[in-house]
Amino acid sequence: MGIVDKIKELENEYARTQKNKATEGHLGIIKAKLSKLRGELLQDQAGSGGGGEGFAVPRSGDGRVALIGFPSVGKSSLLSTLTTTQSEAAGYEFTTLTCIPGNIIYNDTRIQLLDLPGIIEGAAHGKGRGKEVIAVARTSDLVLIVLDAAKEGVDNHKMILERELETVGLRLNKRPPNITLTKKATGGVKFNATVPLTKLGDDPEKTVLQILKEFKLHNAEVLMREDCSTDELIDVINGNRKYVRCLYVYNKIDMIPLEDVETLARQPDSIVISVRQKLNLDYLLARMWDAMGLVRVYCKKRGCPPDLDEPVVLSAQRHGITIEAATQRISKELLVIFNYAEVWGTSAKHSPQRVGLQHKLHDEDVFQIVAQTNQQQKQDKGYSQRVQNYNAEIARKRRTRTKEGKKKRSTG
Numbered sequence: 001m002g003i004v005d006k007i008k009e010l011e012n013e014y015a016r017t018q019k020n021k022a023t024e025g026h027l028g029i030i031k032a033k034l035s036k037l038r039g040e041l042l043q044d045q046a047g048s049g050g051g052g053e054g055f056a057v058p059r060s061g062d063g064r065v066a067l068i069g070f071p072s073v074g075k076s077s078l079l080s081t082l083t084t085t086q087s088e089a090a091g092y093e094f095t096t097l098t099c100i101p102g103n104i105i106y107n108d109t110r111i112q113l114l115d116l117p118g119i120i121e122g123a124a125h126g127k128g129r130g131k132e133v134i135a136v137a138r139t140s141d142l143v144l145i146v147l148d149a150a151k152e153g154v155d156n157h158k159m160i161l162e163r164e165l166e167t168v169g170l171r172l173n174k175r176p177p178n179i180t181l182t183k184k185a186t187g188g189v190k191f192n193a194t195v196p197l198t199k200l201g202d203d204p205e206k207t208v209l210q211i212l213k214e215f216k217l218h219n220a221e222v223l224m225r226e227d228c229s230t231d232e233l234i235d236v237i238n239g240n241r242k243y244v245r246c247l248y249v250y251n252k253i254d255m256i257p258l259e260d261v262e263t264l265a266r267q268p269d270s271i272v273i274s275v276r277q278k279l280n281l282d283y284l285l286a287r288m289w290d291a292m293g294l295v296r297v298y299c300k301k302r303g304c305p306p307d308l309d310e311p312v313v314l315s316a317q318r319h320g321i322t323i324e325a326a327t328q329r330i331s332k333e334l335l336v337i338f339n340y341a342e343v344w345g346t347s348a349k350h351s352p353q354r355v356g357l358q359h360k361l362h363d364e365d366v367f368q369i370v371a372q373t374n375q376q377q378k379q380d381k382g383y384s385q386r387v388q389n390y391n392a393e394i395a396r397k398r399r400t401r402t403k404e405g406k407k408k409r410s411t412g
């Protein structure tokens with residue numbers, strides 16, 4: 001009998017067995033067997049054929065949130081509750097074997113929520129489908145580390161998960177260190193700092209030089225604008241770090257005493273919930289929204305009220321929250337003829353305020369783009385260059401589209 005059939009048989013047995021005190025032991029053994037077999041199945045998929053390339057779930061909506069956690073903490077139950085997608089949930093581990101996307105509409109914004117297989121210690125080094133799960137975390141705007149509040153050693157679980165994510169270059173709830181590193185061809189190492197450095201030993205410059213040497217960087221300029229640690233310097237040298245927001249979601253609080261719930265809720269970036277009893281889920285959504293740093297702005301045409309049902313959603317983490325990012329989202333063509341914008345809302349000093357492309361918008365601001373007049377276009381030296389760039393980009397897009405079309409026709 002193959003592994004899949006064995007799993008089927010055990011699942012059927014699990015479903016058939018009455019859940020009560022007398023059967024607890026027997027169910028426990030089935031669960032253990034199932035967990036072992038499903039873990040093996042997951043490993044197989046990661047190894048040959050099935051896995052490797054990661055989960056092919058395209059990005060959609062205005063932001064992406066990944067559910068990361070140990071098996072059976074309630075990730076799938078949470079996805080099925082917050083979205084209209086159903087992801088199978090069960091009492092045994094590794095119920096979910098792949099990435100399952102769902103959608104949340106919140107504040108007129110579409111958020112893609114991703115259910116994922118449970119991960120275990122060693123995930124970062126390829127245990128189970130750990131590598132692929134973590135790869136999804138890297139592409140997300142927010143990671144929800146889901147924890148089982150009723151499980152013993154939940155603090156330890158939290159630490160293990162953080163470590164797994166950190167190992168592969170994710171940095172949770174941290175800002176990129178304020179260090180500029182410029183690699184040079186010659187000239188040796190030039191080191192400068194604008195603040196006192198307290199975390200790099202007695203001779204910070206020497207420490208920095210030694211670290212650079214380890215990475216075979218013999219010619220470079222380093223400028224530190226904050227009191228950084230060696231780890232932060234190494235992050236900057238490595239360069240492929242991904243800074244992601246993260247919230248800790250403690251599920252199953254229906255199973256623990258109220259005092260314990262309060263202790264967990266007081267920890268930073270932590271939210272306590274019960275999916276089963278639908279406790280605190282609205283609060284979770286509100287915290288998710290805040291953590292994602294999304295900004296809704298409304299574009300209006302001259303003489304018309306703005307369309308308040310259709311925000312342009314900007315992400316501080318991804319493309320920025322400037323007038324430029326907003327204009328680009330409406331149409332690249334508009335950027336070519338952009339003259340100035342008028343802004344109403346909390347980012348404006350007075351309403352409306354006349355602003356340029358680099359103005360940063362706030363949530364629920366309204367803006368109107370004012371184009372250059374023909375006369376202004378003639379006088380603007382940069383105008384013809386912008387038109388050329390724009391046309392070149394359109395041409396490039398058209399070429400890649402035809403190429404892709406040809407490829408599809410020849411393979412499909």
Ligand SMILES: Nc1nc2c(ncn2[C@@H]2O[C@H](COP(=O)(O)OP(=O)(O)OP(=O)(O)O)[C@@H](O)[C@H]2O)c(=O)[nH]1
Nearest residue numbers: 072073074075076077089090094095096118275276
């Ligand atoms: N008591 C309690 N049980 C819950 C809660 N949420 C989920 N469960 C149960 O926990 C078990 C595991 O739930 P799943 O949603 O399958 O967990 P998962 O994290 O997706 O598990 P894997 O896919 O195996 O990693 C199921 O038996 C759920 O009914 C909750 O809030 N309270």
Ligand SMILES: [K+]
Nearest residue numbers: 072090092095
């Ligand atoms: K499960």
Ligand SMILES: [Mg+2]
Nearest residue numbers: 075076095096
């Ligand atoms: Mg699941």
